[in-house]
Amino acid sequence: MKKSMLGVIDATMLPGEMGDLALYRSPAAIPFAGRYRLIDFVLSNMVNSGVQSVAIFPRSPYRSLMDHLGSGKDWDLNRKRDGLFFFPSPTKEGQLDRMSEHLNYFHRSDQKYVIVSNCTTVANMDFAPVLDRFIKQNCDVLEVTHKGESTYIYLLSLELLLDLIDRRNETGYESVQAAVEDASSSLIKCQYEFEGFLQRIKTVDDYYQTSMELLEKDKWSELFNEFQPIYTKVKDEPPTNYLAGSHVTNAMIANGCIISGEVNHSIVFRGVAIGKNSTVKNSIVMQKSKIGENCVLEHVIIDKDVSVQDGAILRGTPEKPLVIKKGSVESAVTSS
Incomplete structure (x- = not known):
């Protein structure tokens, strides 16, 4: 049937x-x-x-x-x-x-x-x-x-x-x-x-x-369960590399990432790099985006291929998350 x-x-x-x-x-x-x-x-x-x-x-x-x-x-x-x-x-x-x-x-x-x-x-x-x-x-x-x-x-x-x-x-x-x-x-x-x-x-x-x-x-x-899987386009990626000094709590991290900073209550897609002393909290970082060193991201949605320069501070709110457009370069203090 x-x-x-x-x-x-x-x-x-x-x-x-x-x-x-x-x-x-x-x-x-x-x-x-x-x-x-x-x-x-x-x-x-x-x-x-x-x-x-x-x-x-x-x-x-x-x-x-x-x-x-x-x-x-x-x-x-x-x-x-x-x-x-x-x-x-x-x-x-x-x-x-x-x-x-x-x-x-x-x-x-x-x-x-x-x-x-x-x-x-x-x-x-x-x-x-x-x-x-x-x-x-x-x-x-x-x-x-x-x-x-x-x-x-x-x-x-x-x-x-x-x-x-x-x-x-x-x-x-x-x-x-x-x-x-x-x-x-x-x-x-x-x-x-x-x-x-x-x-x-x-x-x-x-x-x-x-x-x-x-x-x-x-x-x-x-x-997500093994009996009724959710399928998607398959991509071959290496395991995520957690470097010395990194700290991850209650987060979803996909393959191919390099994590040097702190990730808390966030979702990180494939191929993302997060630099030293950077903090990503209550945020979503999409594929192949690069977060530099000493950055702060809170309540932010980072679209694909975004480059966040060293020292940038990006803040939204739980009610109004800050959205960073695909392919952008962010180097300043930005809030929603």
């Missing part, structure tokens, strides 16, 4: 909602939790639930997203039949309009049901019981909820999805969400309450707060 599901990921969230983190990339491609991208979670959930065909509908800029996903090999989606499909649609605004440009994909599919999801929900979810609920309750469309609120993840039949696409001008529905939220609709609507760890990343604050939550052992364990 699992293999009867088709996956659709709507990766058209407006970049502006994620501020400087989405200046050069789709929100779906924003790095997260040390070695992942936001899209890795829903994509891995689909694969772990037996989905073998996934269509991604992105919004520009999507070069970084395409580079990350590649052929889908790291998610076992580089297949002769089915697999990973990428459908840019620069001229269409509505979700159903974008799907209408690729009807051949849906008509060629053998799957009977479709999971339609956003691209920035962080969770480890098995869709098999969702499908069981859908079938047992004879639903037309099922909405996944968390703590009583929508996750904007839906399950419906492929037949109904094609009907919604075909009749979109008549009904005025621009998306599956619009059909679900229409109180006058005759559709049989059901809900499935997901009880595990789940966060929808919509803003920079969401991103920062969720990242900090993952430093709590119980929440990290809910999201």
Whole structure:
């Protein structure tokens, strides 16, 4: 039964909602939790639930997203039949309009049901019981909820999805969400309450707060487990090197780093260097960024390839973390 599901990921969230983190990339491609991208979670959930065909509908800029996903090999989606499909649609605004440009994909599919999801929900979810609920309750469309609120993840039949696409001008529905939220609709609507760890990343604050939550052992364990792994693009990196004088407490450190300073309650991505007598606290430092000597970082999000010069002091607040743009050079005292 699992293999009867088709996956659709709507990766058209407006970049502006994620501020400087989405200046050069789709929100779906924003790095997260040390070695992942936001899209890795829903994509891995689909694969772990037996989905073998996934269509991604992105919004520009999507070069970084395409580079990350590649052929889908790291998610076992580089297949002769089915697999990973990428459908840019620069001229269409509505979700159903974008799907209408690729009807051949849906008509060629053998799957009977479709999971339609956003691209920035962080969770480890098995869709098999969702499908069981859908079938047992004879639903037309099922909405996944968390703590009583929508996750904007839906399950419906492929037949109904094609009907919604075909009749979109008549009904005025621009998306599956619009059909679900229409109180006058005759559709049989059901809900499935997901009880595990789940966060929808919509803003920079969401991103920062969720990242900090993952430093709590119980929440990290809910999201990452050996039975339903979260897959990502594989990169070969050496182990992290902790030099004399370094001190690390309650931190998530990826491979390939060189740590000479202090890291406390922070997330450090692959290939980061942190210099002597520098302190990184309550912060996120993304890939290949370099932190010089005698620096202080507190409540900061450092994007990729940033160079923080010796003696720089960067401070944000828990409510408003300071975001340093990708590729920047920081050499002064900066605060948010």
